[in-house]
């Protein structure tokens with residue numbers, strides 16, 4: 392009989408392989424958050440801004456972190472090493488993250504990984520930058536508490552950066568439709584999944600000042616429409632946040648028509664619109 396720890400490990404493994412396929416087909420604008428951060432650093436400091444420590448919440452395979460480290464190294468005070476702390480509960484993602492960092496040619500970085508959720512992470516350390524990049528979806532109904540906890544973990548002058556898809560992203564519609572058809576079969580995701588517009592209400596409600604920018608991103612979902620495509624099957628799992636391996640062919644067909652309804656054609660590809668927003672919240 393499998394223990395709940397085994398079940399969780401299996402879920403992490405399934406999530407990691409599905410997210411890898413999603414990432415491969417995702418036309419994502421990582422630069423947008425970096426540009427906002429650059430503008431913030433340059434406009435809030437009279438002298439050269441300095442950044443010496445970062446906390447990344449849910450770095451996953453580390454693709455964004457690699458870019459962020461490269462970008463922030465120019466702001467590290469002379470003679471110091473950038474300290475980069477991560478909080479990542481998924482063991483597969485931690486392994487991939489290590490490999491990403493090793494092959495990224497980053498030079499000296501003081502990396503520290505914590506194999507826990509952000510909810511279970513406790514430290515007295517304070518950071519110049521904390522970011523949740525496409526990870527807050529997995530912490531439903533914790534947003535308010537996590538924003539306050541993160542602001543407490545920032546140094547004076549530090550900044551919290553949160554990137555999430557907006558409610559117009561069609562993946563939320565697909566997830567909702569799945570729950571309507573199948574019932575609330577929780578797999579990776581709880582039913583109430585936070586998106587940027589909902590988060591904005593929470594940030595406004597706390598009374599924080601912030602910058603917010605949205606930008607378009609897309610997913611090439613063509614593989615879903617290819618017969619017997621393993622990549623398409625895994626992508627369908629991610630789009631519906633469900634394990635469809637044992638789903639009936641009728642259900643798979645029904646779900647594929649839902650994807651077709653929200654897709655648009657571009658250069659013969661089936662594309663999904665997944666606009667994203669980044670919040671930049673200074674310590675206050």
Ligand SMILES: C[S@@+](CC[C@H](N)C(=O)[O-])C[C@H]1O[C@@H](n2cnc3c(N)ncnc32)[C@H](O)[C@@H]1O
Nearest residue numbers: 448449450451478481484508509524525526529
């Ligand atoms: C969609 S992935 C995003 C990964 C990466 N930041 C990126 O932009 O590609 C979400 C990540 O958040 C992690 N995660 C989920 N729940 C978490 C929690 N409670 N605390 C910290 N990380 C969490 C997942 O394991 C996963 O690696």
